[in-house]
Amino acid sequence: MALPPGVGQADFDAALTAFADIVGSDWVFSDEASVATYRDAYSPSRGEGDEKVASAAVSPTTVEQIQQILAVANRYSIPLYTISTGRNLAYGGSAPVYSGSVVLDLKRMNRILEVNEDMAFAVVEPGVSYFDLYRHIRERGMKLWIDCPDPGWGSLIGNALDRGAGRTPMPYRDHFGAHCGMEVVLANGDLVRTGLGAIPNSGANWQAFPYGAGPLADGLFAQSNLGIVTKMGFWLLPEPDATMTGTIRAQRHDDIIPLVRTITHLQYQGIVNCLYSFNSPVFEGAINERMAALLDRPNGGSAAEWDAYASSLGRNFWQTTLRFYGPLNVMQAQWAYVKERLAAIDGIEFADGDVMEFPLTDDQISRLGDPASFGVPSLSVFSSQAGSGGHIDASPMVPHSGEAVLKAHKVYMREYVAADMPPSLGFAMSYHQRAFIMFHGIVLTLDPAENAKARAFYKRLVEVSGENGWGIYRAHAAYMDEVMATYSFNDGALGRLNNTLKDALDPNGILSAGRYGIWPKHLRGSRA
C-alpha cells in the first residue's frame, strides 16, 4: 500500500480506520486494484514513474461525513483530492494532482434535490451526472433542457467547477456561469451557503438570485482547492418551440474579419445565441508542404498568398453553421437579418437548414448527430476514439477578432510543423460570451516515447499561448503549474493572492494540493 508523502504508516492506518468508522469499511479503498480505478485513463505518463496516483480513496454520502473526514485529515495531515464523479478526461480524470493523495470521491452524493419546472432550475449534489438529471426530467415530462458537455457521464458540479461548456444557448452553455447558489464545506468543516442560500427559509429563492449581499465567494471554489462544493443550483432552459440552422460560406482569407465582427455583434445583441465555430476547409487537416512554406513567410503568409492556395484547391476559406432556437417566425427573421448584414462580403453564400420542432420523440433523439446541441447527453464522442491512449486538451482563449483568429491559426500551425506533430487544432469555437476557444486535443498512445513528445508539445502550447496573451482557460492536472505560471502579471501577484486565500481557508493544506497551481504552504517551497 502506497503512503501519502510525509505521512507515516501508523498515522495513515489510523486515518483509514477513522474513515471506515465514518463511511463504513466498504467505502474506504486501499487495496491496489480498487485504488487503480482512480488512475487517469488518459494519463500522459501512463505506467511511467511520474504518473499521478492515489494512495487510497474514501466515499462519503453526506455533508456530515465530509465534515468528519476533514477532521481526521486535519488531525493526521492527510492530503485529500476531491472528485465529483472523476470523469474529467483529457484534463486529468480522477487522479490527484499531488500524487499519493487520498481521493475524496463524492459519487455517492447523488441526490437530485429539486427540479423546478416553473422557475426552470435544478439543485443537485456532486454525484449527479448529466444522464441522471436528463432522465429525471424526461421521465416526468418536464419541458426543460439541460446543457451537457460532449460526454454526458460526468458530474454537473464537477464540470461546472472546472468551467466546462456545452452546446445550447447562453447562459446555459457556460456551466459555471449558469449556476446559482452553492453549498460548500470549508477545510475546517464549516458549512457555508452562498447567495440567497445564506438566508434560512429562502427556498426556491436561492436559485433566483446568485449574488445575495456582500462579497460573493463562488468564484473561489471553481478550478481550485479552497473548499468542497456539496450542492449547486443550475438554471435550465425552458424547452424551445423549434430549431433551425443556417450555413454561411465565405471565400477569402480576410473574410474572417467582417465575419467575426458581424456575427459577434449580432451575438452581443442576442440575435445569434448558439455555439458556432469558424471552420476553414483550407487550414484544417494535415499541413502539407505548400502550407508549411506559406506559414514560413512573413506573418505566416499574406492574404493574397493564402487565397491563391485556396483557389488552387477550389476551396472556400471559411464556413460556419448557426443554429437558432425558438419560435419559427423569430428564427426566420433572425436568419434573414444575419444574411442581410453579411451580404456585403463578396461571394458569400448561404444555405438554409432544416427545421425541427420540439419535443423530439425517442426515435428522433436516437438519430441525432449532435445530441449535445439538443441538451441530450451521450457518449457518442468516444466512438471515434476506440483503442487510443486518449488525449490531453489545451484550451487557449482567443479574442473575438478576425485578425486574432488568423494569427492564432498561423502561430499554432507553425508549432505543429516545428514539433512534427499531427495537427489537432480545433477552429475558433464560441463556447463563451466574448472569446473563442482554439482547442488542441493532443493524442496519446501506448508508446512512452510518443507520449514524451506529446507532453513536450503540450508544454510548448502552454508557453506559446501565454506569450500571445491567449490564456489557457482549463488546465490539465499534470500541467497546472505550467499553465498558472503564464498568469504572471506583477511577478505572479495572482498566485500570491491565491496562496493567501489558501493559507486562510485551508491552513493545514489538506485539500487537493496543487490544483490549479495552488500548493499548501508546506509544499510551496519545494515547487518554486
Added chain:
Amino acid sequence: MALPPGVGQADFDAALTAFADIVGSDWVFSDEASVATYRDAYSPSRGEGDEKVASAAVSPTTVEQIQQILAVANRYSIPLYTISTGRNLAYGGSAPVYSGSVVLDLKRMNRILEVNEDMAFAVVEPGVSYFDLYRHIRERGMKLWIDCPDPGWGSLIGNALDRGAGRTPMPYRDHFGAHCGMEVVLANGDLVRTGLGAIPNSGANWQAFPYGAGPLADGLFAQSNLGIVTKMGFWLLPEPDATMTGTIRAQRHDDIIPLVRTITHLQYQGIVNCLYSFNSPVFEGAINERMAALLDRPNGGSAAEWDAYASSLGRNFWQTTLRFYGPLNVMQAQWAYVKERLAAIDGIEFADGDVMEFPLTDDQISRLGDPASFGVPSLSVFSSQAGSGGHIDASPMVPHSGEAVLKAHKVYMREYVAADMPPSLGFAMSYHQRAFIMFHGIVLTLDPAENAKARAFYKRLVEVSGENGWGIYRAHAAYMDEVMATYSFNDGALGRLNNTLKDALDPNGILSAGRYGIWPKHLRGSRA
C-alpha cells in the same frame, strides 16, 4: 478637526502630512468645510449624533499613490473608506460606514483607458462617470451603448461594485455581471489583475474572457472591503437597429401567475430581454381603508375579494410594457409570439407601441422620457425630488413566481399600514436574470422625528424581508449589519467566511471597516 476612533492626534497629523507628501497638500482635506462635502446628502440621521462622518479625505491620481497611502495607513492604523465618485445616494453616499474614517476619494482617477468598437468594451478607472463614457463614445460616433443607472453622474466602477443595474438588455443591465477583468490594489499594496489580465501582453483579450484560470476573486471585491479596484472592463452593447414597445394588460388578481410564468420563460429563452415591471393599478399608490381591510383578511385577501374590489374601481389588476431592441422583423416576430403565448389568459389586452430607429438625433435624445432605456445618462430622476431630504432604499429580491409577487405585495403593504408609513413600494421589476426587485424608497425629511420613524421602518423591512427569504441585495450604509444579519444560515457561516477573508487580505483592518457587515478583527467584538 475630528480624529478617527483609536488614533491619537500625533499619529493622525503624521499620517495627513505623509498623505500630503504623496498626493500634494491640495488633495488632502481636513478642514471642516471640505470634510463636510463627504456627508451623505440623504443621511437618515442628518445632523443627529449618529450621523456617519469622515475625519478627512485624500484623493490620489495613480495606483502608485494608492500603494503609498496604504503603507501610511497600515503604519498608523488609519481607517480608510474608499469611494469612486461617492454618488451612492439612497445607499449611503460618500460618508464612511465607520464614522471617523478617512475617505479615500478616487474621483481624480478618471481616465477612460480604452473603448474598443469592434470588440464592444470599455476599460475605465474609478473616477469615470456614466456621463464621461457616454460623451466619449458619442463624440467619436462609435456605434456602442453604455448601460447606466437612473442618475448618470455616478462611477461605472462604483455602481458595478455595489451591484447596481440599469435599463438596457441583459447582460449589460447587470453592471457587475457585465464586467470583464479587474485591477485591484490589496491592503498590503500588492497589485493584482484578474482573468486574462494576469497574463502580461493579453491586451484586448483581458476584456474577452472573464475567468482566466484558477479561482476567480472578482466577486470578493463587490459590496465589500477586501481591496481597492483601480480598473475594470465593461462589455458594451453594439447599437441596435431599432426599438419598439408592447403593452400588456391583465384583468384579474391571479393573472399574475401565468403572466410571470410565461414572460419569464420567454426571457429565459432570449425572446424577451428588456427590463419589465409588473405594475398594478389596484395595489399602487395610497392604501385606503378597503384595501387595509382586505390585507387583514386571511393571507391578505383572496383573489375573489381583490377582484371584486378592482371591479368596483373599474381597474385592471396588472400591466406591463415590454421593450424590444433589434431589427424590426425580429422585434415584430417576438412581440407576436408573446401575444400568442399569453392569449389564453381571459380578457388579456395588448397595445402596440411606437417604433424608434437608431441612432437618435440630439433633439430626439433631449425629448426621451426614459433616457436610461436608451443608454443615455441623465439626472432627470432628481426632478421629482426637489426639496426633499432624500430617501433610503431597501431592495429585496423576490423570485420569479406570481404567487411570490402576490405574497410580497400583501406582506409589505401590511407593514406600511401597521407602521402608518406612506407606501413607497415599487412593483416587481426584472433588473436581474431570475428575480424581481420589490424596491422600497423610504422618504426622508428635515424633521428628525419623522426620520426616526423612517429608520425604524427600514429596519422592519429588512427583518420582514429576511423572514420571508427575500434577501436584500444592496444595503444602505447605515444598516449593513442589519442586512447581513439576515444572511444567517448555519449560525452566520457566511459572516465567518467573510471575516476569515478580511483577516487574510487586510490584517490591520484599514479598508472600509463595516462595509457590508465586515469589520476588522479589532472592531468585531464591540459590534457582536
